[in-house]
Amino acid sequence: MANPSLQIGNDKWAIKESSLLGYTELGNNIAPVEIDMTRASAGTRVNSSGLVETVELLGSEDVVNGDFATDSDWGLGTGWTISGGSANSSGSNEDAYLSQSNMVIGKTYKVTFDVNSYTSGALSVRVYGESQQLLVNSTGSYSVLLTPSVTTLLGFRSAGGSGGYVGSIDNVSVKESTRNDLARVDYTGSTSSLLAEPQRTNTVVYSSDFSQYLYGGTAPTLTTGQLAPDGTYNATKISGVIGSTSLYRNAESSTTASRSIYARTVSGTGTARLTSYNSNTNNLFTLTEEWQRFELTGSNSDGGTNFYAADFRGSQTLSEFIIWGCQSEEATYATSIIPTNGSTVTRVKDQYSKTGISDKIGQTEGSIYFEFKQNQLQSYTQRILTLYSDSANLIEIQLTSSNELVFVSVKTGESAVVITKSSATTLGSITKVSVGYKAGDFVFYVNGVQAGTDTDSSKTIPQMDNLLFSRYNSTAPFIGSINSLKLYKTRLTNTQLEELTT
Amino acid sequence: MNIYKLQYTDKAQGDADLLAKGTYEVVTEEGVTQDVYRNGTQAIVYIGQIVEIPATYDPDGKEITPPVYYDGVFYDLMTTEEIDFGIHELFPVDCVHSFLGYEKNAEGTDVDPDELIIE
Numbered sequence: 356m357a358n359p360s361l362q363i364g365n366d367k368w369a370i371k372e373s374s375l376l377g378y379t380e381l382g383n384n385i386a387p388v389e390i391d392m393t394r395a396s397a398g399t400r401v402n403s404s405g406l407v408e409t410v411e412l413l414g415s416e417d418v419v420n421g422d423f424a425t426d427s428d429w430g431l432g433t434g435w436t437i438s439g440g441s442a443n444s445s446g447s448n449e450d451a452y453l454s455q456s457n458m459v460i461g462k463t464y465k466v467t468f469d470v471n472s473y474t475s476g477a478l479s480v481r482v483y484g485e486s487q488q489l490l491v492n493s494t495g496s497y498s499v500l501l502t503p504s505v506t507t508l509l510g511f512r513s514a515g516g517s518g519g520y521v522g523s524i525d526n527v528s529v530k531e532s533t534r535n536d537l538a539r540v541d542y543t544g545s546t547s548s549l550l551a552e553p554q555r556t557n558t559v560v561y562s563s564d565f566s567q568y569l570y571g572g573t574a575p576t577l578t579t580g581q582l583a584p585d586g587t588y589n590a591t592k593i594s595g596v597i598g599s600t601s602l603y604r605n606a607e608s609s610t611t612a613s614r615s616i617y618a619r620t621v622s623g624t625g626t627a628r629l630t631s632y633n634s635n636t637n638n639l640f641t642l643t644e645e646w647q648r649f650e651l652t653g654s655n656s657d658g659g660t661n662f663y664a665a666d667f668r669g670s671q672t673l674s675e676f677i678i679w680g681c682q683s684e685e686a687t688y689a690t691s692i693i694p695t696n697g698s699t700v701t702r703v704k705d706q707y708s709k710t711g712i713s714d715k716i717g718q719t720e721g722s723i724y725f726e727f728k729q730n731q732l733q734s735y736t737q738r739i740l741t742l743y744s745d746s747a748n749l750i751e752i753q754l755t756s757s758n759e760l761v762f763v764s765v766k767t768g769e770s771a772v773v774i775t776k777s778s779a780t781t782l783g784s785i786t787k788v789s790v791g792y793k794a795g796d797f798v799f800y801v802n803g804v805q806a807g808t809d810t811d812s813s814k815t816i817p818q819m820d821n822l823l824f825s826r827y828n829s830t831a832p833f834i835g836s837i838n839s840l841k842l843y844k845t846r847l848t849n850t851q852l853e854e855l856t857t
Numbered sequence: 858m859n860i861y862k863l864q865y866t867d868k869a870q871g872d873a874d875l876l877a878k879g880t881y882e883v884v885t886e887e888g889v890t891q892d893v894y895r896n897g898t899q900a901i902v903y904i905g906q907i908v909e910i911p912a913t914y915d916p917d918g919k920e921i922t923p924p925v926y927y928d929g930v931f932y933d934l935m936t937t938e939e940i941d942f943g944i945h946e947l948f949p950v951d952c953v954h955s956f957l958g959y960e961k962n963a964e965g966t967d968v969d970p971d972e973l974i975i976e
Contacts, residue, residue, distance in 0.1 A: 395858060395899035395900065395935055395956075396899075396900075396935075396956045396957040396958050396959065397957045397958025398957065409958070534958045535958060554900050554902075556902060556954075560953075571915070605911065605912065605914050606912065606914070606924075659919075661914065693957055694957070696961075697961055698952055698953050698954050698955045698961050699904075699953060699954045699955075700954070700955050700956065700957050701900055701902050701933070701954065701955075701956050701957065702956075702957045703899050703900045703935065703956065703957075704900075734889060735886075735887065735889040735891065736887055736889075826886075829893070830884055830886060830891060830893050831886065831891075
């Protein structure tokens with residue numbers, strides 16, 4: 356079989372700011388082809404280690420002597436010293452800084468450090484002279500984002516009143532952080548896939564801080580510091596009384612929203628009612644010792660717009676379990692977690708495109724392989740892939756609102772090629788499609804089955820320069836995840852096209 | 858990136874003003890009507906009414922006392938363009954909505970992700 360002229364994915368992913376790396380295989384070498392990516396906000400995914408994370412690119416190390424190996428490179432305010440491989444604050448020095456100039460105004464930095472001993476007071480982390488971003492008063496490893504707007508100095512300020520901070524820090528790291536315009540490769544399940552999600556808002560104002568929730572009945576016991584799906588210790592064990600306790604946020608969801616939450620048992624297996632009022636019939640979930648994300652879709656007949664992280668008042672077996680990551684979206688299915696902490700939060704939509712790749716698209720003959728998954732049909736006909744030069748010269752693979760996959764080829768002055776496969780996809784499952792095209796010789800396969808052919812010799816191939824996962828004018832976007840895309844500049848045989856999709 | 862906090866009398870007025878300023882376009886294709894962002898718009902978020910004094914509820918979700926709302930309805934707009942919204946633009950200090958990766962109260966022109974607001 357011929358080598359693809361362009362590939363995306365196929366379990367080989369690489370991203371950088373504003374682009375996803377497609378590639379062309381040249382023997383044993385790979386030539387990159389950058390696919391443009393935009394998303395004007397951060398976004399989360401499940402990484403290859405199974406942890407939920409905000410997608411982030413980190414630059415090189417910007418701090419000097421972050422391990423405090425020598426008594427140098429840091430500005431030492433009153434009471435700060437460097438010795439024994441750490442920076443130490445003796446107290447009686449409230450407001451004194453340990454500082455270093457290592458940032459550029461306007462850029463965002465991820466600062467990590469360890470507090471390896473703590474006696475009293477607090478450590479305030481900030482850009483020198485700017486507002487506090489993190490206050491630490493115990494040992495542990497910490498992380499904070501800083502964006503200097505006035506000075507370039509990283510500052511650790513002795514704080515906490517009555518003399519300030521008594522303790523030490525070590526292993527300081529400062530790296531530039533980029534979070535917008537980054538493609539998200541998600542490893543949920545057994546395969547990796549590229550997320551193409553729409554704009555969504557999490558209307559639950561505190562997604563994981565359950566101290567901000569109201570309770571009804573017997574007060575629950577909240578034990579923070581539990582290991583969470585993102586690898587931090589920000590999950591909470593909730594212990595309640597079956598038949599009495601509820602834990603909820605007022606008026607932060609709707610009766611038609613998609614609600615979700617991560618949960619696991621402390622030990623063993625059992626059931627719990629999560630995300631909505633106890634008398635609803637679709638909120639009883641089976642928890643195990645593994646983290647799972649539970650999604651409640653469909654209408655909630657009781658409980659109105661309250662979001663119940665847990666409602667023990669109905670029948671269930673668990674009186675305690677661990678929860679994290681509440682989310683309510685006004686939609687029929689849940690998308691990746693959007694963390695909140697004091698406001699509703701919106702993740703902006705993902706968009707991918709590539710222009711000027713006529714050399715990668717077969718212009719007189721060619722083949723396409725596309726592997727994708729989607730969780731919900733849309734009200735419109737999605738263009739899951741468009742190759743085009745203009746509105747009258749294009750090839751599209753469409754997915755209709757009635758679950759038909761349609762191959763369309765349009766060329767100015769000619770009749771269009773339209774081949775349709777009905778009942779084409781299964782929600783939540785991978786669908787594989789392939790297309791072969793040549794003048795008077797078009798074929799379309801879905802999941803190993805030939806959907807149809809068109810052998811009208813008057814139909815030829817349109818000029819195509821650009822690639823989108825939407826219509827040529829950016830409407831009708833594909834919503835789902837992309838596992839693999841391959842473009843070939845030859846028309847593969849029907850046997851090869853069938854094998855690709857089997 | 859520019860983030861605008863906007864207030865209108867009602868949703869009809871807000872939608873009309875955002876449409877008139879070219880932030881989105883109403884497109885009908887194949888019988889389906891969609892709002893399509895235009896001219897640098899990254900996101901329009903209709904927040905609706907904002908509660909000034911929260912309602913009180915019982916644990917069954919039944920309202921005991923109703924909420925008190927600020928006047929009008931509210932939008933957040935994220936765009937690459939600078940737009941003069943006149944009296945509709947607000948400069949709140951404790952925002953009820955934000956964009957993922959941006960500081961909670963980020964608003965105004967040339968906003969960077971996680972921009973700090975100097976208190």
